[in-house]
Amino acid sequence: MTLLCRHGSSLIFNRIITLTTRTQPLQRHLPNVAVTHLRHKTIKASPDNETIDLDKPFKFSTSRAATWKARQTFGGPKTEEEDQLWYQPFVVLLSLGVFLVYFCILREENDLDSKLNKTLYDHIEGLEEKQLELSLDYSSDPAAIIQRLEELKAAKEAGSDSQSHKDN
DSSP states (O other): OOOOOOTTTSSSHHHHHHHOOOOOHHHHHHHHHHHHHHHHHHOOOOOOTOOOOOTTTOOOOSGGGGTTHHHHHHTSSHHHHSOOOOTTTHHHHHHHHHHHHHIIISOOHHHHHHHSOOHHHEEEEEEEHHHHHHHHHSSSSHHHHHHHHHHHHHHHHHHHHHHHHHHO
16 A cells, blocks of 8 residues: 655656545545546646746736636536535525515514614614714705704603602
8 A cells, every 4th residue: 555656747646546545535526536537637837938027917817827717726626516415505495485474474573573663763863963963064055954953852841840850
């Protein structure tokens, strides 16, 4: 089981492929080794007489990188269909459908749902007034903004008056 290393030859590759081993992890990764080796063997280096001008930009569309796929780097399957089971799309669609039916139709509303139905102005006291005051500076027609501010101030005064009557 000794492997002789000859640089530039495929002796190691042939020995690895013909090597019979009882370890399952090595057998599982051998096809990836074969694909990687064959891919690097078929890539031809650029000629030495070709000089690369680093001041000019590289043209991506004419380079080999334009046709390179990410799955070639990792030694994955040739197509996406080879990697998945035939019933996988059906299982995913069924699971998604069941979840949506439960979440949108069958589920009972709770206190969190009622909180989400309120506006942000109901949750934060004085936010609407502050935003109206800020938009008053930038508005070309402030009549509607002034009217809403007066309504909010009147409602606030009415609320504080009723609160003071309750305290007495």
